[in-house]
């Protein structure tokens with residue numbers, strides 16, 4: 410049976426666990442230091458930890474449950490990792506280099522059940538949630554890659570936008586966020602972490618009421634129910650009115666900005682009328698919203714969608730600006746590799762099946 414990843418325990422949980430197994434509480438801080446600061450890859454390398462403590466950790470936990478299967482490197486420095494989990498499943502993780510730092514996009518589920526009609530990840534239904542440890546370990550593997558490069562690079566930002574709906578795995582997501590924010594561990598600031606949801610309204614409310622305090626992004630992708638249901642079938646269960654009520658709750662309670670993701674699909678949702686409807690939807694909360702326009706990355710399996718023309722992207726942007734809406738266009742990374750989320754994974758699974 411596969412052992413649990415040691416990275417899935419918060420410092421408090423590790424302290425309690427070691428206490429229950431007859432070890433002094435300070436051992437947890439020692440182990441934590443070896444994991445996140447010195448970044449060893451074997452328990453036996455924790456040279457100042459008592460051998461009996463090492464033995465009990467080795468018996469119950471793994472320090473490495475992910476192995477690198479494929480790595481694609483783009484000319485712009487973006488690196489896409491395909492990791493194999495202990496049960497054989499494949500997941501994607503992406504490292505992006507920005508002016509403001511190094512950012513990692515993590516996956517939270519094996520496959521996804523939300524079924525967005527443009528998405529390569531949604532082609533493969535969810536087979537299971539990732540554990541908190543498996544999500545943390547994606548960052549650790551990328552950090553170890555940076556360590557081996559020897560250029561002193563440190564993961565400074567995290568986006569939870571890879572395969573899966575993070576709020577459909579809320580508990581493990583919460584553990585993951587607490588672990589990577591801990592100032593004794595990776596110490597990634599809450600304002601440097603963004604979680605993106607397809608719009609699970611009840612979970613947006615739970616998130617708002619939690620102490621997680623990281624940035625929130627919501628995939629809107631359409632300004633009305635007809636269009637949104639066509640693009641995202643989740644809209645049938647959670648229509649825009651319900652989603653906007655949850656967003657309003659977030660705004661009222663936190664007074665914090667939200668990112669509204671909007672993928673631009675040629676002649677589908679990229680017309681001026683859609684930009685005007687979107688501005689109307691945001692209404693009086695313009696100062697609390699930023700619309701992030703995402704030029705579509707075509708995938709073979711969704712040939713019904715094409716990328717919007719450059720002029721349409723510009724016109725959409727200008728229309729929102731004129732309406733007083735804060736708007737940006739997502740910078741593209743890794744366009745010379747399998748850039749769309751889930752593309753590398755679905756391609757690899759097809760290749761494996763063909764063998």
Ligand code: SF4
Pocket residue numbers: 521522523524525528529530531571572573574607
């Ligand atoms: S876009 Fe995200 S939520 Fe939608 S199917 Fe793809 S992975 Fe799932």
